[in-house]
Amino acid sequence: MTERLTLWRNARLATCDAAMRVIEDGALLTRGPLIEWVGPASELPAAAGEATETHDLRGAWVTPGLIDCHTHLVFAGTRASEYAQRLRGVSYEEIARRGGGILSTVRAVRQASDSQLFDESVPRLQALLREGVTTVEIKSGYGLTLEDEARMLRVARALGRSFPVTVKTTLLAAHTLPPEYAGRADEYVDTICREWLPALHAEGLVDAVDVFCETIGFDLAQSERLFDAAQKLGLPVKIHAEQLTRMGGALMAARRGALSCDHLEQATAEDAAALAASGTVAVLLPVAFHCLATERKPPIAALRAAGTCMAVASDCNPGSAPGASLLLAMSMATRLFGLTEQEVLAGVTRNAARALGLQGERGVLAAGMAADFAIWDIETIDELGYWIGLNRCRAVVQAGRMANRGAHDD
Ligand code: NIG
Ligand code: FE
Numbered sequence: 001m002t003e004r005l006t007l008w009r010n011a012r013l014a015t016c017d018a019a020m021r022v023i024e025d026g027a028l029l030t031r032g033p034l035i036e037w038v039g040p041a042s043e044l045p046a047a048a049g050e051a052t053e054t055h056d057l058r059g060a061w062v063t064p065g066l067i068d069c070h071t072h073l074v075f076a077g078t079r080a081s082e083y084a085q086r087l088r089g090v091s092y093e094e095i096a097r098r099g100g101g102i103l104s105t106v107r108a109v110r111q112a113s114d115s116q117l118f119d120e121s122v123p124r125l126q127a128l129l130r131e132g133v134t135t136v137e138i139k140s141g142y143g144l145t146l147e148d149e150a151r152m153l154r155v156a157r158a159l160g161r162s163f164p165v166t167v168k169t170t171l172l173a174a175h176t177l178p179p180e181y182a183g184r185a186d187e188y189v190d191t192i193c194r195e196w197l198p199a200l201h202a203e204g205l206v207d208a209v210d211v212f213c214e215t216i217g218f219d220l221a222q223s224e225r226l227f228d229a230a231q232k233l234g235l236p237v238k239i240h241a242e243q244l245t246r247m248g249g250a251l252m253a254a255r256r257g258a259l260s261c262d263h264l265e266q267a268t269a270e271d272a273a274a275l276a277a278s279g280t281v282a283v284l285l286p287v288a289f290h291c292l293a294t295e296r297k298p299p300i301a302a303l304r305a306a307g308t309c310m311a312v313a314s315d316c317n318p319g320s321a322p323g324a325s326l327l328l329a330m331s332m333a334t335r336l337f338g339l340t341e342q343e344v345l346a347g348v349t350r351n352a353a354r355a356l357g358l359q360g361e362r363g364v365l366a367a368g369m370a371a372d373f374a375i376w377d378i379e380t381i382d383e384l385g386y387w388i389g390l391n392r393c394r395a396v397v398q399a400g401r402m403a404n405r406g407a408h409d410d
Pocket of ligand 1: 101105318
């Protein structure tokens with residue numbers, strides 16, 4: 001059976017293609033889960049007459065479905081009391097050294113049942129979906145045993161089956177050293193490389209591998225060993241690097257052809273140039289920057305000058321970025337980091353797709369791409385990163401189907 005042809009007309013299209021082309025009075029044709037045609041209404045192909053369904057979008061803006069390319073949204077509990085300590089001047093690192101921080105959430109996740117973990121994660125995912133997100137990356141990293149990491153990844157996959165969203169999973173077993181391995185970080189890394197990674201990969205739970213390269217995480221040599229093990233299995237790699245300390249993670253990630261290098265507050269122009277040369281995406285996480293009251297900003301001017309591909313993500317997690325709003329991250333990326341509105345839009349669409357290895361598949365309104373898009377009740381596209389706490393997403397189309405209607409749709 002041929003797949004359903006649907007016409008979406010009377011739209012203003014922010015295509016997010018390489019030229020960031022905008023089409024006023026645009027239209028889209030989707031066939032099943034894919035976009036078949038995009039362009040000005042005046043050039044609609046004759047095939048549009050065969051559409052079995054037509055939606056008049058009444059002049060709304062349409063963007064590719066947003067892509068949140070860095071989240072830790074599967075977790076249990078909160079760390080509100082640690083946030084309160086941080087407000088009183090105790091640093092994130094100090095809390096971690098006292099056995100709190102990521103390890104607080106590890107304790108909560110280990111105690112939570114699978115259904116609790118799923119149920120607690122749902123509101124966070126739904127918050128993102130209401131904001132036009134159709135693809136989300138979810139990391140493990142709060143289990144830190146083989147079974148608990150597997151549980152986190154299975155919950156992430158289950159969320160993807162239960163909601164209109166594409167979930168990409170990332171194994172972040174190297175998030176922090178679990179207490180069982182105190183003083184034996186190298187042994188822990190070896191266990192991940194030799195046992196956990198192959199087992200989780202064999203179960204189809206791992207789309208990419210990440211590491212927290214930091215004084216309170218893992219050092220450069222350990223990070224590279226993880227990259228070795230992942231790449232031997234053909235898995236793409238990512239890294240949390242140069243967030244609190246410049247450890248050399250960005251240069252190593254560039255050398256190893258990582259998909260993305262995330263945070264980068266302490267990065268330099270040399271790092272920016274290396275990332276640009278390797279095509280590694282710089283993922284900027286302004287909510288974590290804000291909540292940790294980090295002093296130094298990522299070197300945006302150097303990243304721009306080098307031509308580094310920049311993405312923006314929510315970093316949704318219970319410690320450094322409590323909450324689940326990609327729109328807020330977009331607002332912060334302009335105001336706090338100085339990205340342009342266009343850079344931010346590219347950062348949550350085409351460049352975010354690239355950070356997940358999904359370029360050519362999603363993140364752009366073009367023929368052959370996934371029919372994932374968000375429909376916005378806004379007058380100008382710049383309103384996307386402008387409103388704070390006001391969500392103008394009218395509806396979301398995922399895999400060609402109207403998936404998530406906002407409250408003000410008729
Ligand atoms: O991206 N830095 C490591 N990972 C998270 C924080 C996780 C946590 O504090 O629970 C981040 O900021
Ligand atoms: Fe993170």
